[in-house]
Amino acid sequence: MIRRETEKMKRVTRLVSTVVLAATVAMPLAASAADRSVKVLGWGAKSGPLKSFGVNSEAALRSAIAQINAAGGVKLGDGSSAPLEVVSYEDSACKKDQNIAILRKTASTTDAIVGMGATCSGSCQAMFGVLQKKVGDATDSGVQMPILSDTCIRPGLAKISEWAFRNVPNEVAMYDKLFAWLRSENPDVKTFSGGTETDQGHSFITHTAIIVQAAVRHGFEWVGPSVPELGPKVKQGMKELQAAAKTQHWLMGDTNYSVQARKIKKQNPDMILVSSHPFSACGFLKEMKRRNVKPKLLVGLTSSASQETLNGCMNAAEGLIIPTGFAPITPEAVSANEIVSKAGGFLDLHSAAAWENAYLVKTAVEKAGISATSDTVAEDRRKFRDALASISGSVGLIGPVTRDGATGEASKPYVYVQVVNGEWKVIHDPR
């Protein structure tokens, strides 16, 4: 009897010991899984005249990540789930040196697996230049950190480094299709001219390398200063156009557009291109209105398809047509627009890309199977980069987005919007 009781006690003791031991071993593991998060770090212009870009992108990124986390976060390589965490969203003020400094700090002092955002094309170009050009190149000591941009829109930037990725519209395709459509819809519009701001890389390059050539390609006749080299191919006659038309261009901070408006008025074009950010676009549009310049068509720069343009010159911009990668035309886009508005931001073609990027990060993390521990940061970054490069398509807010892993670029759906009675209206949906 006593012996049986003793045996029973021993069994119970063994069982309890086993349970305690198992719990002791398992508890730290369970705790570390619960504590893990997949860290990302964002930056953009949160001060200076382009502050709205950074503020809107941050609001969109944080809102989308909150939605992802509310739905269970992301799956890690070991099958557990972890939340996405925005470590911080820094202010790079659209300055090259600040962009590079934030990149280096993020790469060396944080566990973030990807840097997101970065507002201006010029500062992105400089920042991409300090990344390692080819993955795995032991002779290249460049920074090995994946960057996923939502705003740096100037064509071809992501090819600078295999660590650079963008989710920005393809302006070559957008303007090509836009002018094809305008050609078919407006057979009476035959001639065109226009101006741009020369101190903003995106505006200047897009105008002189893409937009003007796209208009020529679809049969519109350039009636600005003579440029014999101008042709239908992208960049054809770009340098010559930049030199010849410099008296009808302006700077972003200009306050007097009288010479430019008179020159263009004198050319009497049917269509006028205003390839400029909201402030200077508004200044020029107002000057044209004062001088009674009334073209049949007004075409603007993608970056001006925003609330800022309406704030600045709702009346003068009436009729302005712009291709854009975002409009609240799908249930997902409407919902995202409302969420971001509540978070204090506006959703436009740039900030909508920040929203989409959060979901792209989720997809890439789950595809990469990362560990998300402080010991595996470098390995996780590499796995994440490779996964991002291998993604050939994702779901965007207004439709499917295709991705080219080799170039790091995206091909996004777009629509054409126009200022009608002081509001942006979708006038054509080529999706």
Place this chain on the structure above:
Amino acid sequence: MDDFWFEFVEITQSIGDGFLFGSTYALIGIGFTLIFGAMGKLNVAYAATAMAGAYSSLAIYILFDASLVIIFIVSAICAAILGYLVYLACFRFIPVHNHLAALMASVGGLFFIDEVIVHATRGSPLNFPSMFSEAYFEVGPYGIRGDLLFVFFIGLISTGVLLYVLFRTRLGLATRAVAQQDVAARLCGMGIHSTNSTTFAVAGLLGGIAGAMTAAAVGILSPVMMLPLTIKGLIVTVIGGLGSIPGAIIAGLFVGSFENVVMYFRGIDERDMYVVALLFIFLVFRPNGLFGKTITRD
């Protein structure tokens, strides 16, 4: 012959447009020169103060749907208050002879005001009510913007009032006395700090009008205007002659016309280069500007 006539009209039209728009540069230049004349120091935050006044008036316009006259008055008053605050923050407590510290403090003031506006508006351009925006007079082949004419005449009136205050009132007498010999002025019972602070407030009043007029002429307010206006104002002040009000007026109108003509012929790439070259030429060959006190070389 037709081409010649056409070019002639275009060039003279450019000069005219620039001349009228130059009145905003002149007003900013007068503010710079007024403070320099009184204290011998540059207040680099002056144009920012002027634009901040315009932003304040825009807030009143949006909140209370105020009339244009009220907007101008509010802009002037707010800029005067800000001018006084800039004096307190950047000049009042800095040793009189430490010119560099005062200069750097006012540079800090410029960027501080700029960032406050950026944070308040997110850097977004805002529509500013225009005066007489529909008024466009055609005189033969020439066109004249009614709102710029208005700006020009308001500028002339403001300058007239300022000159009256400077040369016909006790405040003006005190300002000139402190500017000429501050120790003697103090011995005569004039308060240096009270005179300087009043000068900042008066310059701010003028700046507020200039800021509102510039915004009305462009039709928009944006922080991106701040730095170019500061630079143009400083160039106008130096070319006109540091401390000379007539010089600032003439230089403002001249710089406005000059940059428009350069814009017409050489385009945006070279416009500011020529304007800065003009400044350089003045600094080298006529360092006292058009009407400034004689500066001798060592």
